Every structure is written in C-alpha cells, then in structure tokens.
Amino acid sequence: MEIETKGLRVDLSRAAWRKSSASGPNCDNxxxxxxxxxxxxxxxxxxxxxxxxxxxxxxxxxxxxxxxxGEFDL
Structure with a gap:
C-alpha cells in the first residue's frame, strides 16, 4: 500500500512495525x-x-x- 502525503511517497508494504512496550492485551493505548x-x-x-x-x-x-x-503530561 502506497500513500502520498506531505510531499512524501510512503510504501507501507515495506514497513517494519515496532510495537510500543506499553501496548498489551489489556490496554487501549x-x-x-x-x-x-x-x-x-x-x-x-x-x-x-x-x-x-x-x-x-x-x-x-x-x-x-x-x-x-513533558508537554503532553496530564
């Protein structure tokens, strides 16, 4: 899947996705x-x-x- 946006052409089929260490089965984030x-x-x-x-x-x-x-801290 290729996306063109912001002057970039991005081929998501080449993506090596890395999952957040905070992600898990009991988490919404x-x-x-x-x-x-x-x-x-x-x-x-x-x-x-x-x-x-x-x-x-x-x-x-x-x-x-x-x-x-800390700009996004609640």
Missing amino acids: CVEVAFIDDAIAVRDSKNPDGPALIFTQAEWDAFVGGAKD
Missing part, C-alpha cells in the same frame, strides 16, 4: 511505529489493516521533543 525512508508511520496495533498516520521527520522530532519535555 496500543500503537506501532515504522520508520520508512524520510517518513514515520503510526498505527493502532489492534487494527493493523486500518489507517496509518504519516509524519515528516521534523513533525516526529517535534513530537518526541515535546514528549521528553
């Missing part, structure tokens, strides 16, 4: 991430055939930086 060339894809691990969110490297870096800084 199950996510997987794949780094594909210049794009980062994120999907719900309970629905691997469902949609994936595609991020640029800059968007991903901003998200990771915000998470490390």
Whole structure:
C-alpha cells in the first residue's frame, strides 16, 4: 500500500512495525511505529489493516521533543 502525503511517497508494504512496550492485551493505548525512508508511520496495533498516520521527520522530532519535555503530561 502506497500513500502520498506531505510531499512524501510512503510504501507501507515495506514497513517494519515496532510495537510500543506499553501496548498489551489489556490496554487501549496500543500503537506501532515504522520508520520508512524520510517518513514515520503510526498505527493502532489492534487494527493493523486500518489507517496509518504519516509524519515528516521534523513533525516526529517535534513530537518526541515535546514528549521528553513533558508537554503532553496530564
């Protein structure tokens, strides 16, 4: 499956998905991430055939930086 977005062409069939260590059978927060060339894809691990969110490297870096800084803490 190939997606074109944000000036990126992403072939999800080449994705090597990595499941979050916080994901589990009794959890609603199950996510997987794949780094594909210049794009980062994120999907719900309970629905691997469902949609994936595609991020640029800059968007991903901003998200990771915000998470490390506690920007998303409740």
